[in-house]
Each structure stands twice: as C-alpha cells, then as structure tokens.
Amino acid sequence: MIDKQVADAAAAVAGIPDGATVMIGGFGRAGQPVELIDALIASGARELTIVNNNAGNGDTGLAALLAAGQVRKIVCSFPRQADSWVFDGLYRAGEIELELVPQGNLAERIRAAGAGIGAFFSPTGVGTLLAEGKEEREIDGRRYVLEYPIRADFALISAYRADRWGNLVYRETARNFGPIMATAATTTIVQVDEVVGLGHLDPEAVVTPGIFVDRVVAVGERPWLRDGVFVGGVDLEGSPLAASAEEAS
Amino acid sequence: MIDKQVADAAAAVAGIPDGATVMIGGFGRAGQPVELIDALIASGARELTIVNNNAGNGDTGLAALLAAGQVRKIVCSFPRQADSWVFDGLYRAGEIELELVPQGNLAERIRAAGAGIGAFFSPTGVGTLLAEGKEEREIDGRRYVLEYPIRADFALISAYRADRWGNLVYRETARNFGPIMATAATTTIVQVDEVVGLGHLDPEAVVTPGIFVDRVVAVGERPWLRDGVFVGGVDLEGSPLAASAEEAS
Amino acid sequence: MTTRISRNDLAARIAADIPEGAVVNLGIGAPTLVANFLPEGEEILLHTENGLLGMGPAPEAGAVDPDLINAGKQAVTALPGAAYFHHADSFAMMRGGHLDVCVLGAFQVSQNGDLANWSTGEPGAIPAVGGAMDLAIGAKDVYVMTDLLTKSGEPKLVETCAYPLTGVGCVSRVYTDHAIFDVTPDGFVVRELFGDNTVASLEAALGLSLTPKD
Amino acid sequence: MTTRISRNDLAARIAADIPEGAVVNLGIGAPTLVANFLPEGEEILLHTENGLLGMGPAPEAGAVDPDLINAGKQAVTALPGAAYFHHADSFAMMRGGHLDVCVLGAFQVSQNGDLANWSTGEPGAIPAVGGAMDLAIGAKDVYVMTDLLTKSGEPKLVETCAYPLTGVGCVSRVYTDHAIFDVTPDGFVVRELFGDNTVASLEAALGLSLTPKD
Numbered sequence: 001m002i003d004k005q006v007a008d009a010a011a012a013v014a015g016i017p018d019g020a021t022v023m024i025g026g027f028g029r030a031g032q033p034v035e036l037i038d039a040l041i042a043s044g045a046r047e048l049t050i051v052n053n054n055a056g057n058g059d060t061g062l063a064a065l066l067a068a069g070q071v072r073k074i075v076c077s078f079p080r081q082a083d084s085w086v087f088d089g090l091y092r093a094g095e096i097e098l099e100l101v102p103q104g105n106l107a108e109r110i111r112a113a114g115a116g117i118g119a120f121f122s123p124t125g126v127g128t129l130l131a132e133g134k135e136e137r138e139i140d141g142r143r144y145v146l147e148y149p150i151r152a153d154f155a156l157i158s159a160y161r162a163d164r165w166g167n168l169v170y171r172e173t174a175r176n177f178g179p180i181m182a183t184a185a186t187t188t189i190v191q192v193d194e195v196v197g198l199g200h201l202d203p204e205a206v207v208t209p210g211i212f213v214d215r216v217v218a219v220g221e222r223p224w225l226r227d228g229v230f231v232g233g234v235d236l237e238g239s240p241l242a243a244s245a246e247e248a249s
Numbered sequence: 250m251i252d253k254q255v256a257d258a259a260a261a262v263a264g265i266p267d268g269a270t271v272m273i274g275g276f277g278r279a280g281q282p283v284e285l286i287d288a289l290i291a292s293g294a295r296e297l298t299i300v301n302n303n304a305g306n307g308d309t310g311l312a313a314l315l316a317a318g319q320v321r322k323i324v325c326s327f328p329r330q331a332d333s334w335v336f337d338g339l340y341r342a343g344e345i346e347l348e349l350v351p352q353g354n355l356a357e358r359i360r361a362a363g364a365g366i367g368a369f370f371s372p373t374g375v376g377t378l379l380a381e382g383k384e385e386r387e388i389d390g391r392r393y394v395l396e397y398p399i400r401a402d403f404a405l406i407s408a409y410r411a412d413r414w415g416n417l418v419y420r421e422t423a424r425n426f427g428p429i430m431a432t433a434a435t436t437t438i439v440q441v442d443e444v445v446g447l448g449h450l451d452p453e454a455v456v457t458p459g460i461f462v463d464r465v466v467a468v469g470e471r472p473w474l475r476d477g478v479f480v481g482g483v484d485l486e487g488s489p490l491a492a493s494a495e496e497a498s
Numbered sequence: 499m500t501t502r503i504s505r506n507d508l509a510a511r512i513a514a515d516i517p518e519g520a521v522v523n524l525g526i527g528a529p530t531l532v533a534n535f536l537p538e539g540e541e542i543l544l545h546t547e548n549g550l551l552g553m554g555p556a557p558e559a560g561a562v563d564p565d566l567i568n569a570g571k572q573a574v575t576a577l578p579g580a581a582y583f584h585h586a587d588s589f590a591m592m593r594g595g596h597l598d599v600c601v602l603g604a605f606q607v608s609q610n611g612d613l614a615n616w617s618t619g620e621p622g623a624i625p626a627v628g629g630a631m632d633l634a635i636g637a638k639d640v641y642v643m644t645d646l647l648t649k650s651g652e653p654k655l656v657e658t659c660a661y662p663l664t665g666v667g668c669v670s671r672v673y674t675d676h677a678i679f680d681v682t683p684d685g686f687v688v689r690e691l692f693g694d695n696t697v698a699s700l701e702a703a704l705g706l707s708l709t710p711k712d
Numbered sequence: 713m714t715t716r717i718s719r720n721d722l723a724a725r726i727a728a729d730i731p732e733g734a735v736v737n738l739g740i741g742a743p744t745l746v747a748n749f750l751p752e753g754e755e756i757l758l759h760t761e762n763g764l765l766g767m768g769p770a771p772e773a774g775a776v777d778p779d780l781i782n783a784g785k786q787a788v789t790a791l792p793g794a795a796y797f798h799h800a801d802s803f804a805m806m807r808g809g810h811l812d813v814c815v816l817g818a819f820q821v822s823q824n825g826d827l828a829n830w831s832t833g834e835p836g837a838i839p840a841v842g843g844a845m846d847l848a849i850g851a852k853d854v855y856v857m858t859d860l861l862t863k864s865g866e867p868k869l870v871e872t873c874a875y876p877l878t879g880v881g882c883v884s885r886v887y888t889d890h891a892i893f894d895v896t897p898d899g900f901v902v903r904e905l906f907g908d909n910t911v912a913s914l915e916a917a918l919g920l921s922l923t924p925k926d
Binding site: 353 | 760761762763764777778779780781782785790796797798799800802803804806807826831836838839840841842843844845846849850876877878879880
Binding site: 027028029030031053077078079080081087088091092098100101102103104105106107108110111122123124125126127128129130143170171172173174175176177178179180207 | 546547548549550563564565566567568571576582583584585586588589590592593612617622624625626627628629630631632635636662663664665666
C-alpha cells in the first residue's frame with residue numbers, strides 16, 4: 001500500500017540538511033505552508049536557500065524563518081512589501097543574499113525544472129537590468145533572453161486536500177506556486193487541511209498528481225473554514241489584523 | 250454579455266480559409282472533434298496544414314478530411330496505425346507531406362506557442378534522425394536540441410462541457426491535446442456535449458479558462474453516455490466495430 | 499484654468515475605453531481604481547496574475563477569505579464563471595499574448611514606449627519587480643495610468659527613460675491627468691486633451707515634440 | 713537444452729523487479745503484458761502518456777468507454793486515486809524524470825545503452841515515432857523487453873545500432889528471453905541467465921564480449 005502520510009509536521013520536514021535549497025509555496029500569505037515552516041524553524045536547519053514569490057510577511061511563517069537566521073539566500077520576485085520588515089532589516093544589514101527574478105520567469109523556470117526543459121527563451125525582462133549578462137536572441141522578430149530551470153532539494157507546499165497517494169487539490173488563489181514547485185523538487189512535502197479516502201478526489205479535478213508528492217501531513221481545517229466565516233488573519237488590504245483585535249473578539 | 254456559442258458546426262468553422270494551419274484535437278478517436286471536422290469538410294477549405302497526434306483512423310473524422318483531398322501537410326507523431334489506410338495511401342502516392350515530431354516535443358511546442366516561449370531546449374530526440382539539423386547544446390552535462398513553437402490559425406477541439414464564457418472541462422483521456430491546442434491558435438473552436446449555465450462549472454476544476462476559447466458549439470450528448478452503456482464505436486483493441494454489427498444490434 | 503482631472507475621473511476614462519468581453523489585468527495601485535468604473539451590466543473579465551480569471555469586487559468585511567486575494571494581496575471575490583490556475587499557467591496566459599489589456603502605473607514612459615515602473619535605481623533601495631515585467635510585455639495593449647508630472651514637477655513622459663526599464667517598446671497608450679497619448683512610431687500622439695491643455699502647453703511642460711491627433 | 717523462456721514468463725520476471733509504489737509506463741506491444749503479472753495487493757501506478765496516472769485493467773466488453781484509452785488506443789479503466797491531465801503535463805512528467813520505470817520494446821540495443829525501436833529505416837516505410845523518444849529519455853530506469861535474436865537469428869544486442877536511434881545511452885537494463893543484461897559503462901553485464909544459457913553461449917550468439925555479474 002502506498003501511504004505518503006506522516007504523523008506530524010516535524011516528521012514531514014525531517015532530513016532537510018543545512019545548505020539545502022527549499023522551495024516554499026504561497027503568494028503572500030495565501031498558500032503559505034505555515035506549519036511546515038514552523039517545523040523547519042524547529043529543525044534548526046541553517047544556511048538555506050529559499051525560493052518563494054516573496055520574502056515573508058509580518059513575523060510569522062517565512063518571515064519567522066528569516067528572523068531565525070536560517071536563510072542564507074532568497075530567490076523571489078517581490079521581497080519589498082508593507083509588512084516585509086524582517087527581510088528588509090536582514091537585507092540592509094547585508095545578512096541575506098537576494099536573487100530577484102520576474103514573477104513569470106520565476107514560475108516558468110520552476111516549471112522547466114519539473115518538466116525536464118534544459119532552458120527556454122523568454123521575452124520577459126529583455127532589455128532590463130534583470131536580463132543583464134543573459135544570453136539574448138531574436139526569434140521571428142522578437143527579442144528573448146535565455147532562462148534556466150530552478151530546481152530544489154525540497155519543496156514545502158500547502159494544499160487543501162490530499163489522498164494517501166499524494167494527489168492534491170488546492171483552494172482558490174492559494175493554489176499559486178504549489179503545483180509547479182511540487183514538480184521541481186527532489187522531495188516534495190505537503191501540508192493539507194485534510195486527507196480524504198482514495199477515490200474521494202475527482203480524477204478530473206486533481207491538480208497535482210501524486211507522482212510529484214513524497215510526504216503528506218494533515219494539519220487540520222483552518223478555523224475560518226470550519227466556522228464558515230473568516231475571523232482573523234488579514235484585513236481587506238491584506239494586512240495582518242492586530243493581535244489585540246483578535247483577542248478582543 | 251459574453252456568449253461564445255454559435256448555432257451549429259457550420260457556423261463554428263466559418264472563415265477557415267484555404268491554406269490555413271489547423272490544429273485538431275484528439276488522440277486516436279478519443280477527443281476527436283468529429284462534428285467540427287465534418288463541417289470543415291463541408292466548408293471545402295483546401296491546402297490545409299493539419300496538426301494532430303495521428304493521421305486519421307478508419308474512414309471518418311480526420312481520415313475523411315484527408316480522403317477529401319483537403320490536406321496538404323500533416324504535422325503529427327504517429328501516422329501509421331492499423332486503421333490509417335487513408336493516410337497511408339495518400340503518403341505512398343506522394344499526395345501529402347508529413348512532418349514527424351516526437352509526441353512530447355509536439356505537445357511542448359504547442360504549449361510553448363500558447364505560453365509565449367520563443368524556443369526551448371528539449372532532451373527528446375537528441376542524437377536521432379528527428380533532431381538532424383537542429384541546434385544542439387549541452388547544459389549541465391546533458392544534451393538538448395532547440396525546439397520552436399508550433400502555432401495555428403485555428404484549433405478545432407472537443408470538450409465535455411462549456412459555459413458561455415468558453416470555460417471548458419474534458420472527460421477522461423479525451424482531454425489529451427485539447428487544453429494546449431486551445432492556447433496555441435489564433436481562433437479556437439470547441440465542440441462540447443453540453444453548454445451549462447455560467448457558474449455551473451467548478452472554478453477549481455475548469456481545465457481551459459474561457460480566455461483561450463473563441464467559439465463553442467453544443468453537439469449533444471453522445472448516445473453511449475446518455476444510455477449509460479457503450480454500444481458502438483470501438484472494440485477493446487480500439488478498432489472500429491463493424492458497421493454490420495452496429496446495425497444488427 | 500483647469501489642466502488636471504482627478505484620479506477617479508481618469509480611472510473612469512480608462513474604463514470607458516475597455517470594450518465588453520475584454521480580458522484585463524489591472525496593476526497594483528492606482529490602476530485597480532479602474533475596476534470601480536467598468537460599465538454595469540457589461541461583462542469584462544479581470545485577470546489577477548496570482549491565478550484567477552473572473553475576479554470580482556472586494557468582499558464584505560465579515561466575509562474575507564484569506565485564500566482568495568489579488569496580486570496586491572487584497573481580499574477579493576470570484577464571479578460565477580471564474581477559473582483558478584497555477585502561476586505557470588497564469589503567466590503563460592500573459593506571456594502568450596492572451597490578455598487584451600493591462601493597465602500599469604509608471605515612473606517614466608519614453609516616446610518609443612519603454613516603461614520604467616519597478617525601480618528608481620536609488621542606492622540602498624530594496625528592489626522588487628513582481629509581475630511588472632511580465633505584464634509589460636504580455637498584454638495586447640499596455641495602458642499606463644499616471645500623472646503627467648511628478649510631485650516635484652518633473653515630466654514622466656520622456657525622450658529616454660532615466661530609471662531602470664520594466665519593458666522595451668511595450669506601452670501602447672498613456673492616460674495622464676492632463677491628456678491621453680498614443681505611443682506610435684512617430685512618438686507620442688496626443689489622443690485627447692483634458693481641461694484647458696493644448697498640444698503646445700503639453701510640449702512646453704514635457705520639453706518634447708508631440709504630434710496632434712489627425 | 714532450454715535456452716528461452718516464454719514472453720509471459722519474461723513479463724512476470726520484469727514485474728517481479730518493480731517495487732511497490734513505483735510509477736511505471738508500459739510501452740505499446742509486449743511490454744503491456746507486464747501489467748498482468750504485477751503482484752496482487754501491491755500498489756504500482758501505471759502511467760499512460762495520453763493523460764492518465766492510475767490506469768486500471770481492460771474493462772468488461774460491455775463497458776468500453778471510448779474516452780478512456782491507453783497509448784495503444786485500447787480501452788482501459790481508471791483506478792480510485794487516478795488523475796487525468798493534458799498532453800503537455802503528461803510528457804512533462806516523463807521528460808522531467810518523474811517516472812520510475814518504463815518498459816519498451818526494441819529492434820536493437822547497443823552496449824552503451826542506445827535504443828533503436830521506432831524505425832527499421834526501410835525505404836518506403838511510413839515513419840511513426842509516437843512517444844517512444846520521450847519515454848526513452850524520460851524514465852529513471854528504461855527497461856527493454858525483447859527477444860535476444862530476431863526471427864532470422866540476428867542479435868538484437870549489438871555493439872552499435874544499425875537502425876535509426878530512439879535515444880542515446882538511455883537503456884538501463886535489457887530483459888530478453890535468454891537472459892537479463894544490465895547496461896553499464898563496461899557494456900552489457902549478464903545479470904541473470906535463463907535455462908541452460910551461459911555467458912559463453914550468449915557471447916557466441918551475440919558476437920559480443922559480455923561481463924558476468926560479480
């Protein structure tokens with residue numbers, strides 16, 4: 001029997017060594033695998049290279065991993081945000097290396113790694129600072145730059161539901177980088193709200209087939225889904241709700 | 250209001266000129282848009298370049314289009330089959346041009362056209378006849394050949410259900426080339442069993458977002474789906490059932 | 499003398515140019531205002547590059563769903579007929595030229611259509627590009643929404659961008675608070691003047707030679 | 713003297729080497745027989761490149777579904793836990809090295825692991841390649857299932873392929889009716905002998921120098 005479930009988040013992230021390249025899913029807070037990141041922090045792995053769209057928000061999740069001093073370098077498209085103060089401080093202090101990649105090239109380079117493509121010509125970034133030093137070519141009258149795959153040793157992603165074979169479905173825009181990161185890492189580790197029985201996911205609607213998944217951990221339904229109404233986390237602008245407001249409610 | 254539905258298959262294929270490049274979905278018979286192909290035959294468009302995985306089966310669908318003498322060239326991976334007698338005859342008579350492409354390169358080149366990729370390095374076909382004359386490069390110790398996008402003027406595909414915005418879901422392995430061909434043609438034309446109300450397709454399970462679709466025609470549920478049991482078409486080996494057997498039943 | 503229209507009026511003016519059925523991506527910041535002025539009863543599809551086509555308006559405050567956000571990480575909704583997809587598919591949609599229009603902000607636009615909107619090149623600033631470069635080269639029409647002048651009075655329409663580029667020759671039209679400009683092989687063509695602006699007054703303000711519309 | 717095992721016995725032998733949990737693609741023709749011998753009660757996932765992972769056995773004759781076929785265009789079924797995907801995703805799965813094993817037929821295999829299985833190069837023959845070249849370079853292990861000799865007695869394991877190649881240096885193991893061979897940097901290593909075959913008798917039949925297994 002194939003059963004990719006592990007007991008808890010600590011078991012899920014076991015074996016991630018110092019110096020590993022780790023893709024972490026999510027776009028801002030949506031789809032960020034917070035429980036897996038917390039377990040990675042607890043594991044103490046250091047000198048990590050992280051691939052994510054952003055560079056952490058507020059003081060939790062990816063930001064907490066950065067704050068713990070475990071990250072040597074981050075590959076992302078959009079580090080600077082209203083609530084990226086942890087990254088900002090590390091960057092200004094010269095304590096973290098940044099590789100900035102346009103978001104679509106980031107996504108396509110991750111896909112290319114998973115799809116066995118050696119390199120591809122992208123029109124994005126042509127003639128800009130972010131294409132400096134890259135091979136350029138005109139094809140059918142349009143300029144392109146050559147972009148290479150981004151691979152990882154591990155991917156930590158968040159999905160909505162899984163089965164024991166590792167088939168995954170996501171929820172709304174929390175899908176974002178999960179499906180492509182799952183294909184691009186040697187070991188793909190997934191946290192889900194719930195593991196359902198084999199055959200309970202519609203085979204027409206599976207987004208990530210289990211072939212791309214190595215470990216699955218159920219972290220439980222998020223309270224705002226269980227209760228049918230959102231009661232915490234972010235406001236309409238995506239900013240974290242003040243802790244005091246949450247406690248007062 | 251956006252409504253991509255057209256009245257019938259003839260209206261769906263209207264405007265396909267002589268000399269057009271037309272992608273036709275399907276893998277063998279599964280997902281072949283037979284009603285659209287019949288309408289294309291009736292339209293009389295000639296000198297077509299067809300992109301399909303195969304080169305027609307039996308005497309219907311794509312094979313009938315070939316038999317009608319409307320196809321100048323076919324781009325495919327697997328023309329020769331037990332029931333590809335129409336193509337075989339034309340090819341041996343020198344009446345049709347063939348461009349043979351490994352199936353995965355065919356799929357990825359179609360995707361590249363839809364995704365705005367100028368070219369990509371593929372490991373498939375390296376060192377073979379089908380890579381002769383192509384640019385080769387070693388990347389990270391592996392050999393690749395440079396492959397270019399395949400675009401089309403029109404794509405004719407078959408899906409299971411659509412809504413009036415052109416969102417599509419497919420059925421089982423009839424999905425095959427439909428989703429990528431939809432992205433790679435200037436005008437994408439889809440036949441479906443049924444058009445459902447806007448919002449009736451699960452947004453998590455839409456395979457082709459409507460942005461890629463220009464015209465939708467409902468051709469009615471296939472009898473073997475409506476009746477809940479398959480009663481014609483192909484046998485276990487994929488060969489066409491004898492017409493006499495069907496008539497006798 | 500009236501030479502400027504408000505940001506909301508400009509958003510409404512842009513919205514009026516978007517035809518029914520168009521697929522549109524509205525960049526972070528001022529361009530998101532355009533959504534408020536899209537004509538009622540017409541169907542225009544909004545794309546957000548983090549994986550949603552058919553984006554709806556902001557939810558009620560009590561119905562925020564953290565899984566459902568736009569590219570600016572603001573809470574949004576999904577309309578009936580929406581579809582979700584992953585980031586590679588979303589950017590394939592853009593890079594492949596399937597979006598009709600995107601509306602972006604700008605630091606500078608040059609007369610050959612170069613766009614600078616991601617970095618002022620200041621030493622010590624933290625760079626961030628997000629999807630700007632992909633949007634700039636992706637949509638069939640790239641509209642820029644911007645003030646004509648910076649707060650300190652410097653022209654944002656220029657002969658050559660001084661700031662780091664986002665995309666080369668990618669802008670098709672610039673909507674400013676003073677006038678609307680088409681980017682053409684002959685440089686900026688004044689498409690529409692707001693208030694008391696004239697081609698001559700704009701040429702003086704920009705220090706550029708402009709072409710009046712035929 | 714017994715020197716050959718049957719095709720079914722060979723299929724069973726291959727099946728015995730596939731571990732539980734493996735993802736496997738069985739090529740058109742003889743390799744499909746392997747599915748009949750996969751151990752009951754173990755979960756081995758079958759991939760078919762036309763867009764299905766979790767393929768099941770052939771349906772009952774009265775339950776054929778024309779939308780549900782394998783790469784050989786034969787009617788199949790889908791197991792609980794299956795997933796459908798389109799052709800670009802399916803071949804990305806292969807090309808990206810995610811399949812554990814594929815089993816392919818062959819015209820010839822060379823001692824450096826080149827595979828020839830798509831064309832005999834005969835003038836006038838209609839060429840067809842399908843997914844063979846993608847499978848050859850895609851799986852972590854490429855197993856070839858073949859007779860040792862052609863019907864006319866020519867070796868199919870050769871120093872250099874005479875037929876057009878499907879893939880270069882891609883084969884990891886060859887299962888023949890006479891013996892099993894690993895492809896190594898030192899050429900063919902005899903992994904297992906069937907019946908009365910010896911390394912010497914195989915060397916004589918093939919005209920090749922073979923290495924015995926340690």
